Each structure stands twice: as C-alpha cells, then as structure tokens.
Amino acid sequence: MKSLAGKEPIPGTTIFEGRMAMKGYELNKMCFSFNKAENREAFMANEDAYCARYGLTEAQRTAVKSRDVLALLSLGGNIYYLAKLTGMFGLNMQDIGAQQAGISLEEFKARLLAAGETKNG
Amino acid sequence: MARLIGGVGSSHVPAIGNALEQGLQSDPYWKPFFDGYKPVWNWMEDKKPDVAILVYNDHGLNFFLDTMPTFAIGAASEYQNADEGWGLKPLDPFQGDPEFSWHLIDSLVHDEFDITMCQEMLVDHGFTVPMSLMWPNQKARDQVKVIPLCVNVVQYPFPTARRCLKLGEAIGKAVASFDKDLDVVILGTGGLSHQLDGERAGHTNRAFDTEFLEKLKSEPEWLLKYSNYELAEIVGPQGVEMIMWLIMRGALGNDIQELSRNYHIPISNTAAGVILFENDAI
Numbered sequence: 001m002k003s004l005a006g007k008e009p010i011p012g013t014t015i016f017e018g019r020m021a022m023k024g025y026e027l028n029k030m031c032f033s034f035n036k037a038e039n040r041e042a043f044m045a046n047e048d049a050y051c052a053r054y055g056l057t058e059a060q061r062t063a064v065k066s067r068d069v070l071a072l073l074s075l076g077g078n079i080y081y082l083a084k085l086t087g088m089f090g091l092n093m094q095d096i097g098a099q100q101a102g103i104s105l106e107e108f109k110a111r112l113l114a115a116g117e118t119k120n121g
Numbered sequence: 122m123a124r125l126i127g128g129v130g131s132s133h134v135p136a137i138g139n140a141l142e143q144g145l146q147s148d149p150y151w152k153p154f155f156d157g158y159k160p161v162w163n164w165m166e167d168k169k170p171d172v173a174i175l176v177y178n179d180h181g182l183n184f185f186l187d188t189m190p191t192f193a194i195g196a197a198s199e200y201q202n203a204d205e206g207w208g209l210k211p212l213d214p215f216q217g218d219p220e221f222s223w224h225l226i227d228s229l230v231h232d233e234f235d236i237t238m239c240q241e242m243l244v245d246h247g248f249t250v251p252m253s254l255m256w257p258n259q260k261a262r263d264q265v266k267v268i269p270l271c272v273n274v275v276q277y278p279f280p281t282a283r284r285c286l287k288l289g290e291a292i293g294k295a296v297a298s299f300d301k302d303l304d305v306v307i308l309g310t311g312g313l314s315h316q317l318d319g320e321r322a323g324h325t326n327r328a329f330d331t332e333f334l335e336k337l338k339s340e341p342e343w344l345l346k347y348s349n350y351e352l353a354e355i356v357g358p359q360g361v362e363m364i365m366w367l368i369m370r371g372a373l374g375n376d377i378q379e380l381s382r383n384y385h386i387p388i389s390n391t392a393a394g395v396i397l398f399e400n401d402a403i
Binding site for chain 2 (some may be wrong): 001003006007008009011012013014015016017018020021023024025029032034035036037054069070073075078080084087088089092093094096097098100101102106109111112113115116118
C-alpha cells in the first residue's frame with residue numbers, strides 16, 4: 001500500500017494490511033466460525049477435516065496444529081481471530097503474549113508489572 | 122434539543138469483563154484500575170444520561186474481514202451480545218434508540234461522512250465492557266439507551282486521527298440538532314498503549330499515554346501529527362485504538378472541564394486509562 005511504502009518495518013510487529021488480510025483470509029474465516037459452539041466442537045472432533053473444509057494451506061494447517069501464534073501471524077492470521085482458535089485450548093491473551101515474546105507466562109506477567117512501575121521521563 | 126452533557130474515554134479489554142463477572146474489584150491487581158472509575162460512577166449516578174453513543178471496535182463478532190466498514194452506526198431497537206469464542210458470558214441485550222440513530226446517520230452523511238447503517242448488529246466486548254464499567258449495576262445500565270458506533274481499527278488502513286476528530290465534531294453538531302429533550306453522553310473506548318501480536322507483545326508506553334491524556338482536553342490535535350503507522354510503532358498496533366477517544370473528544374467542543382483521570386499498567390497486556398469530561402457549554 002502506498003501509505004506504507006518505504007516505511008521501516010517495526011521490530012517484532014506485523015501490520016495487518018491488505019496483503020496479510022488476503023494471505024490469511026481462509027485462516028481467519030475458519031477462526032471466525034469458532035464464535036459458534038457447534039463449530040468449536042466440530043473442529044475439536046476432527047481438526048484436519050475442519051481445516052480442509054476452509055481450504056487452509058499446508059503451512060497454515062501445520063501452524064494450527066502446533067498452536068504457533070508467530071507462524072500463524074506470518075501466514076496472515078489476525079490476532080483477534082487467532083485468539084478464538086487458541087481460546088479453545090485454554091490459552092488466553094497473556095498465554096499467547098508470553099508464547100510470542102518467547103518467555104514464560106510468569107516472566108511475561110512480571111515484565112508487564114515492571115512496566116507499571118516505570119515513571120515518566 | 123438533545124444535550125451532550127459529557128464524555129468518557131475508557132479501555133475495553135475482555136479481562137475487565139472477566140474481573141467484573143468474578144467480582145474482583147477489590148483484588149490488589151484490579152483495585153488501582155477500578156478505583157479510577159469511582160468518579161465516573163458518581164457522575165453517571167448524578168447525571169443519569171438518557172442515551173450513550175458508544176465508540177468502539179468490533180473484534181470479529183459482528184463484522185468479518187469480508188466487509189469492513191470504516192465507520193458503522195447501529196440503528197436497531199435492541200443490540201444483542203453473543204459468544205465470541207473464548208468464554209465471556211454474553212450480557213443482557215441493550216436497548217437502542219433507532220429514531221436518534223437515524224437522525225445521527227442522516228446528519229453525518231449530510232456532513233459528508235460515509236456511514237454504514239446497521240439495522241442488526243451484534244455488540245462484542247469492545248462495547249459491553251465499557252457499558253459494564255460505566256454502569257456496573259444492571260438496573261442503571263438498562264435505563265440508558267445506546268447507539269453503537271463501530272470504527273475499523275482492525276484491518277489497515279484505519280481512518281486517520283484527523284478524520285476521527287472531525288467525525289466527533291460532526292457528532293456534536295448532530296446531537297445538538299436532535300429535537301428531543303435528552304441528556305447524551307459519548308464514550309470513546311479502546312487503548313491505551315498495548316500490543317497483542319508479534320515478538321513485541323506486551324509493549325506499553327507510559328510516557329506517550331500520559332502526554333496523550335494530558336493534552337486531550339486542551340490540545341487534542343497533538344495526536345494528529347502521528348500517522349497510524351507511527352502510532353503502531355509508539356503505542357503498539359492495538360494502542361492505535363486511542364484514535365477512537367478523539368471521536369469522543371471532538372464531539373464535546375472546547376468548553377469542557379476534566380473531572381477525573383486515571384492511568385494504570387498493567388491490565389492484562391495493556392495500559393489502561395480512563396478520563397471524564399463534563400460539557401460546560403450545556
């Protein structure tokens with residue numbers, strides 16, 4: 001997109017723009033379906049069949065299988081939709097925050113608490 | 122005529138909904154956050170607004186990425202909350218004011234804002250959490266009619282901060298021209314700094330948030346010097362939600378006073394803020 005042309009990438013950050021939205025469309029569409037309990041049950045009953053129904057790529061299916069959020073993001077997943085997927089496995093936003101930052105949940109929480117103790121300036 | 126009596130800026134993360142559900146207001150983790158809402162609760166109790174215009178973003182409940190309106194306004198007599206996939210218990214439905222919604226839409230479109238009109242609209246935690254925060258008591262909450270205003274801050278490009286401030290100004294005009302004896306509040310929600318995705322997940326920025334809160338009353342244009350891309354770098358991709366506070370701020374005009382403010386890190390993965398303005402022009 002022209003508004004992003006020439007911008008330096010933001011370290012550790014992906015902007016969810018048109019290109020990523022196209023790349024992850026099927027993956028996010030599958031995750032959108034998890035708003036309904038019966039779809040969550042169908043996924044849990046047969047993960048491969050459910051992913052196939054939505055036409056996920058091989059790479060996306062592998063990343064879904066390993067609940068690898070960074071890989072899912074790089075394959076076009078949007079974090080709000082991925083949260084519906086990881087939520088099924090009991091992983092909340094802090095769990096997946098820690099997973100992406102590559103640290104333990106305790107360390108992730110401690111890091112946030114430490115940010116709370118910073119002062120201005 | 123309808124009167125815009127004040128506005129509130131507030132966070133809207135789902136963890137707050139969980140804390141409310143479990144009654145954790147006095148828990149040491151939550152107390153510094155919830156204490157910041159006491160002035161808002163007292164003010165709402167005192168003023169008893171008839172209608173709340175609630176600016177928020179949907180997170181994949183009502184809108185999927187197939188169709189992403191930049192600005193969408195509800196025009197329904199009732200708004201249902203629903204399962205978002207990960208466990209927050211759906212809240213009771215919220216009562217709308219379709220006549221006021223259509224007036225708002227009509228006025229905004231004639232002011233050159235291209236609004237998506239929604240006669241059916243599910244509202245997610247971005248909407249329900251601020252409602253529960255403003256009116257923790259179900260009975261009080263039921264007495265406020267709502268107009269949801271959903272902003273795209275999910276799929277880039279988002280509306281610019283300038284566009285948000287101008288939309289707010291047009292909303293202020295629209296409210297003042299509604300021929301009904303109503304007290305109205307506007308809530309700008311989301312933010313403040315936070316990052317949910319990527320290796321930098323957990324990023325917050327106290328210095329920037331503090332300056333934003335400091336300037337919001339007298340110099341809201343301060344935020345306009347940053348593009349949404351620059352904001353994503355400074356406050357995190359989800360921190361950009363703070364542009365929705367500018368819609369609230371723009372609606373209020375310049376004859377306002379700040380009644381209270383609170384800022385606290387962390388609430389879940391975010392820096393949480395709340396600010397209350399009263400409109401002195403009324």
